[in-house]
Amino acid sequence: MAKTIMIVDDSASLRQVVSIALKGAGYDTVEACDGKDALSKLDGRKLHLIISDVNMPNMDGLSFVRAAKQLPAYKFTPVIMLTTEVSDAKKQEGQAAGAKAWVVKPFQPAQMLAAVSKLVLP
């Protein structure tokens, strides 16, 4: 059974490209357009990884990750945060929220695939 990865980003095109790359590598994907939407999709389904943007409307990525880590089924789900911010404060806040993996935007699909593969192979 293919591993399932959730992609949370307010950019539909980013979600599409990442999704195409991941599906091509043999993963399944779920897309969400912001933290709120993503949270509503944490409905008990098995997720092997969450890729989330930080800066999003409705609910930002860090709030989403904190909320997700409160749910038993997603307490230990690895998270890759997408960010362009080099701010250490943001990163520390993210680390405290349980997000250890950061990928800096902009990235190439291959880079994302490599980052994902380090945490979960298809």
Added chain:
Amino acid sequence: MNLDDALHTFIAESLELLQQMEEALLHIEQAPDDPDTINAIFRAAHTIKGSAGLFGLDGIVAFTHVAESVLDLVRAGRLHFTEELAALFLQVCDHIGVLVKRAAEHREPEDSVRQNGTHLLEWLNGLLDDDPARDATAQPPATCPAETTANVERAADTVGTDHWHISLRFGQDLLRNGMDPLAFVRYLATLGRVQHIVTLTDSLPGADDMDPESCYLGFEIAFRSDADKATLEDVFEFVRDDSLIRILPPHSRTAEYQQLIQALPEDDMRLGEILVRCGTLTEAELAEVLRSQAHDVPAAPVGQLLVEQGIVHPPVVEAALKKQQQAKENRQAANNLIRVDAGKLDQLIDLIGELIIAGAGASLVAQRAGNGELMEATALLSRLVEEVRDSALTLRMVQIGSTFNRFQRVVRDVAKELGKDIRLDISGGETELDKTLVEKIGDPLTHLVRNAMDHGIEPAEARLARGKPAQGLLRLNAYHESGSIVIEVADDGGGLNRERILRKAIERSLVAEGAALSDAEILNLIFEPGFSTAEQISNLSGRGVGMDVVKRNIAALRGSIELDSTEGLGTTVRIRLPLTLAIIDGFLVGVGNAAYVVPQDLVVECIELDCEGGHDYLNLRGEVLPFIRLRNLFDIEGAPPRRQNVVIVQFGGLRAGLVVDQLMGEFQTVIKPLGKVFGRIRGIGGFTILGSGEVALILDVAGLIQHLASQRHEAHPHTFLKESL
């Protein structure tokens, strides 16, 4: 879904983001420090940059990166949105827009665009350079101290092994953070071959103290790979901060293994054995390593070494969890929306149109059959179909707000150009109208807005002299009124001078000298072709487009335009449009064997034709009214019936009659466009299919009346066509 589709999504979403950015930029002047607005601007740049990178659009990435950096300074409160900065970013916004459009066309930006980009970058970089805190923040993150990579030539003191040696000790919280060391080992195996791996359980505590969610394992790995050191280090990039990672290239120096053994928490002898077991060191090499270590007395305690080398676990920073930010509920509801291809929607509406026609056909059959039950069933069906049609039509409805908001920019720019201070006030932005209309209303509205700013609103001195505030006010408003949408463009300027208009109209032979015209009639003269005068044409509104063109554009949308003006107080232009273009209430008429549809809202009345002679005008309660015989217009064969009817239609203040054989009643119909071949036939605006399956042509009343007017005008200027206001 493929990458091309994704690129289209990227283009659409970028243009939307840029529009939001522009709106936010225009808003920022009123509230320069509003964090939500600043964040909206930042996010637009941020998202575009992020997505552009995925498509390899390096030009966009490079440009937005600098813009984003400047915006980051604003977010950090180190730079503030002044008018100049907002103006700069409006240009930045435009430039990104151009870059995105070039990407959409798969074209490289032309030189002028590039020059503009360079110019903007200089400006932006200047802002970055001016930031005093820059040095502290903008430094690239310190790279890991580069250790010597594989020596090509083996020095004397290097070991013989030709594989990498990787030592891993993980932080206890690793598993809780969702990281699985096994995953890293698996990934490592994709980069080369794991020759040997030893799992270390030394730090696994006794059963009582062992927390099953903590990580206690370590690995020693002998690894054969052609990958370079950076690649291997990158495997562990996500755990580097709180784990101990040591990677020794093949043929490292004895001293480096010695350091490794010292750095790792386990007993030296035991580690040495493991290295030998891995095949990293031979027994002899290990002996050498341990011997040279013994020479280095007094050996520093391991802990101190770790600190010196900066590889101890950094203290886990328990950043106080900030209060969870309140979700911003007032964000545009856009996220609850589904983006649908407009083409699909059109197809749906088209199908529903067919359904209406088929339904009408079924009703007709039921009526002919005289089957009561069947008639009841078809009646119910028709009602439901109508409901479906209505709700489908609402799918095409969009709010006019975003169209209105675009004028913030226009007003701002034009006001600066004119040297006037003008505020734009928007209301009724939530009023909905058909998407097609929204797209087509932009140009006429722009013209009206520019016109109002240029000619309507007076210079500040004149305003002050009249006791008005120096700042002019332009108002855009929209509302629904009896099945139409009304859009108002109002200014509080000087209003129109009726005498001057009349004088000008007489000069241009638009009206006869001494003609008695009502106020409204005079005002509406400005919509006449040829009214715009050289005197009026300025840089802005006189781009060869007069008010007559605006009127024609509106008329083409089956709308009307009227004007209200009080001298000294201002002018209001009111545009009235149908809610949708796709479906009209029609009035069905017959000529010979053919059926025609006249848009119901243009029909004034129907009368019987009582003039037998060959005139083509009639006397309607003392009014002379021209008419068109459809029989002649469309060359229909056969003799007319004894009694003919006239449908009086009115459009744009002009009335005319259409002579037909039969009146067949009201009928709701779906407009189907004519193919290109028939597109230019005068008097026909489209067609529809009747319930019986026959085709009926929809008359282009506006075109017919205009045609009639021009004909009459040539023959008998200033007569016949009755202005009916």
Added chain:
Amino acid sequence: MTHNPARLLSVAGELTIYTASEWKPRLLAPLLEGEHLELDLGAVQELDTAGLQLLLLAKKEARARGLTLLFCNHSPAALEAIELCGLAGFFGDPVLLSPTGP
């Protein structure tokens, strides 16, 4: 060394960070009660570091108490993880179950 028959325990589903807290007492209970243990890994669908650690802990605990802990019937998922870490001998070879330290 006692000669009591070993207690049989089957591990089913995932033996991972999500279930580690649940499995720790269940795996250790027989050992704490002084019983030999035979662990059937046939139904293990997922085994991660947390799971592997538990098996290692149980092994250490058994050894400390002079009890036998046998792993058998390894599922493909269990085998993959064990082999990945170079622990095949450790978990599969009964010789290693003698209470002498490594």
